[in-house]
Amino acid sequence: MKCGLVAADGAVLHRETRPTPRADPRDGGRAVLDALLETVVELSQKATAEGHRVRAIGVVVPGVIDAEHGTVGAENLEWVGTPVLASLRAAVATDVPIVLAHDVRAGGYAEFRQGALAGTTNSMFLPLGTGIAAAMIVDGSLVSGDGYAGELGHSKFIHGDAAELCACGQWGCLETVASAAALARRYTARTGRTVDGAREVMQLLAAGDPDAASVWKDALAALIDALVLYTTLVAPTRIAIGGGLIGAGETLLQPLREGVHARLTFQREPEIVAAVLGEEAGMLGAAQMAWDRAHEEETA
Amino acid sequence: MKCGLVAADGAVLHRETRPTPRADPRDGGRAVLDALLETVVELSQKATAEGHRVRAIGVVVPGVIDAEHGTVGAENLEWVGTPVLASLRAAVATDVPIVLAHDVRAGGYAEFRQGALAGTTNSMFLPLGTGIAAAMIVDGSLVSGDGYAGELGHSKFIHGDAAELCACGQWGCLETVASAAALARRYTARTGRTVDGAREVMQLLAAGDPDAASVWKDALAALIDALVLYTTLVAPTRIAIGGGLIGAGETLLQPLREGVHARLTFQREPEIVAAVLGEEAGMLGAAQMAWDRAHEEETA
Known part of the structure; x- marks a missing residue:
C-alpha cells in the first residue's frame, strides 16, 4: 500500500509503503481492510502530531466502488460489497471528507491535474x-x-x-x-x-x-x-x-x-x-480528489 | 432536411421536410448551405407571422463541427471548414442563440431528454x-x-x-x-x-x-x-x-x-x-439544444 501525507499545494510531506496482508476469502478480506484502517488512523495521528490538520482523506482501491453505498467489490482483496467507507468513517472518528476511488482512475486524475x-x-x-x-x-x-x-x-x-x-x-x-x-x-x-x-x-x-x-x-x-x-x-x-x-x-x-x-x-x-507520476500516481490522485472534496465542502 | 418549429415544452408546432440539393464539390457544397440558410430564414419568418417569438435556432449536420470557429467538415455535403455558424448568423440578422450540432449526437440528446x-x-x-x-x-x-x-x-x-x-x-x-x-x-x-x-x-x-x-x-x-x-x-x-x-x-x-x-x-x-423518436430525433434534439441555450443565456 502506497500512502502519504499531501499538502494543499500537492507537496508530499510524508510517503511510505506498507505491505498488503494476504487476502483470505474465509473472512472476506478482513485483514486487508484492517490494515487499511490502521494505516489511515496512524497517518492521521502522525499528521496531527506534526502540527498539521487533516482536512480530507482519500483512499483508492483496485475494485468496483458503489458510490451510493460506499461499498467495494475487489476480487484480489476478496472484498464483496465490503463497507469500506463506513469502516473508514468509524475508524477515523472525525467528520472530515473521505473520498473512495478506483486506483487507475485516481492515477489518471493525478496525471490529468498535475502530470x-x-x-x-x-x-x-x-x-x-x-x-x-x-x-x-x-x-x-x-x-x-x-x-x-x-x-x-x-x-x-x-x-x-x-x-x-x-x-x-x-x-x-x-x-x-x-x-x-x-x-x-x-x-x-x-x-x-x-x-x-x-x-x-x-x-x-x-x-x-x-x-x-x-x-x-x-x-x-x-x-x-x-x-x-x-x-x-x-x-x-x-x-x-x-x-x-x-x-x-x-x-x-x-x-x-x-x-x-x-x-x-x-x-x-x-x-x-x-x-x-510513476507508482505514486494513485496516491497523488487520492490526495488530489480528497483536497478537491475539502474545497468543495468549504465553498458549499 | 427535416425541420420544424418547436415550443419550449417540446411541442412541435410545425414540421416539414425539404430536399437537400445535390452537393457540388466545385463550389464547396454552396447550394446545400444556401438551402439551409433559406430554410432557417423562412421558418423564422413563419414563426413570427404566426405570432411566435423565435428564441433560439438549432441546426444539426452530418459532419465534424469545430465548435470554436463554428465551421463544419461534412464529406457528404462537400463542406470543408465551411463557416456555417457565421453564415447562419448573417442570414437571420438577429442575436438569438444559434446552436450547431452533430445530427447523431442531437438525436441521442433527444432520446436522452425525452425518449x-x-x-x-x-x-x-x-x-x-x-x-x-x-x-x-x-x-x-x-x-x-x-x-x-x-x-x-x-x-x-x-x-x-x-x-x-x-x-x-x-x-x-x-x-x-x-x-x-x-x-x-x-x-x-x-x-x-x-x-x-x-x-x-x-x-x-x-x-x-x-x-x-x-x-x-x-x-x-x-x-x-x-x-x-x-x-x-x-x-x-x-x-x-x-x-x-x-x-x-x-x-x-x-x-x-x-x-x-x-x-x-x-x-x-x-x-x-x-x-x-424515429426520424424526428435529430430535429427534436436540435430544438432541445436550442432551448437549453436560450434558458442558459436567460439565467446567465
Whole structure:
C-alpha cells in the first residue's frame, strides 16, 4: 500500500509503503481492510502530531466502488460489497471528507491535474501493469461510469484461434497479451523457460531473442488496435501510457505511435506519451480528489 | 432536411421536410448551405407571422463541427471548414442563440431528454442507417469530444480476410457489415441480385433466403462485438438502437440482447431497446439544444 501525507499545494510531506496482508476469502478480506484502517488512523495521528490538520482523506482501491453505498467489490482483496467507507468513517472518528476511488482512475486524475495529461480535455491514462485498465478524461472530466467504466484491458482485441481465456471469463482480452504479467506468462508458455517477469522478457527482446520478439509483437499489435479503437470512439488528444511496461520507454512508445499513425484515416491523431507520476500516481490522485472534496465542502 | 418549429415544452408546432440539393464539390457544397440558410430564414419568418417569438435556432449536420470557429467538415455535403455558424448568423440578422450540432449526437440528446434514454446517466444511442455513429451519454452528459467522439461505426469489428475496405479508408469497420447500406450491398455482392435496400434484405430473411440469413448473421455478430466492447469500456445501463434497421424490431433486438448477455462476465449488463423518436430525433434534439441555450443565456 502506497500512502502519504499531501499538502494543499500537492507537496508530499510524508510517503511510505506498507505491505498488503494476504487476502483470505474465509473472512472476506478482513485483514486487508484492517490494515487499511490502521494505516489511515496512524497517518492521521502522525499528521496531527506534526502540527498539521487533516482536512480530507482519500483512499483508492483496485475494485468496483458503489458510490451510493460506499461499498467495494475487489476480487484480489476478496472484498464483496465490503463497507469500506463506513469502516473508514468509524475508524477515523472525525467528520472530515473521505473520498473512495478506483486506483487507475485516481492515477489518471493525478496525471490529468498535475502530470502528463495536464491541459487536456479529452485524453486517456493507460497503465500497463499486472492488469490493464484505462482512466478516461472526456469533455474535461474524469469518467466514472458508476465505477464500471474504463475496462479497455478486458476488451477483445485478439480474435479467432489466437484468443486466450482471460481471468475475467472472456476470450481474447487485451490483458491476455499486453499486460506485464501476460508478457512473462506467454514467453514461458512458448519456451518452457521461467522468466523474472516482463522485465526479463524486455531484456531478452533487447538481446535479440526471437521468442521475446514474437511475444512483444503480439502485445504491440493488440495495443495498437486498442489505441485506434479508443481514438475512434472517444477522440483523445493525448494518451499517457503508464504502469510497469512504460519502463521500456521508446521501445514501447515509438511502435505504438507509428502503428496508430498508420491506421488512422479521418480521426484526430492523439499524442502518445509516457505517464510521468510513476507508482505514486494513485496516491497523488487520492490526495488530489480528497483536497478537491475539502474545497468543495468549504465553498458549499 | 427535416425541420420544424418547436415550443419550449417540446411541442412541435410545425414540421416539414425539404430536399437537400445535390452537393457540388466545385463550389464547396454552396447550394446545400444556401438551402439551409433559406430554410432557417423562412421558418423564422413563419414563426413570427404566426405570432411566435423565435428564441433560439438549432441546426444539426452530418459532419465534424469545430465548435470554436463554428465551421463544419461534412464529406457528404462537400463542406470543408465551411463557416456555417457565421453564415447562419448573417442570414437571420438577429442575436438569438444559434446552436450547431452533430445530427447523431442531437438525436441521442433527444432520446436522452425525452425518449428511450430518459432517466439514464450512462447510455448510448446507436442509429443503424446508411451509416453508423453513436451518441454517448457519460456521467449524465452528452459527450462531444470536440465533435469527434462516437465513431463506433468506424471501429474495427471485422478481422482477417473478412475485413472489407470502408469508405473512411480503414478496413473492417462495423459500418461495412452492419449499416442498412451494407446489408443491401453485401447481399448484392453475394448473389449478383440488386435489392431495394435493407428493407428487401429483411423481407428475404423473413422468407428464409439463405444469403439474406448469412448477411444478417454477419451484421448481428459485428453489432454484438461492438455492443460488448462499448459496454466494457463505457458502462452504459441502456442502449437505444435507432435508424432504418430498427424497423426490424425484435428480429434485431432479441439476438443482440442474447448475444451480449452470453458474452458479458463481470460487466454491468445494459438494457437493449428500440429508440422511440424515429426520424424526428435529430430535429427534436436540435430544438432541445436550442432551448437549453436560450434558458442558459436567460439565467446567465
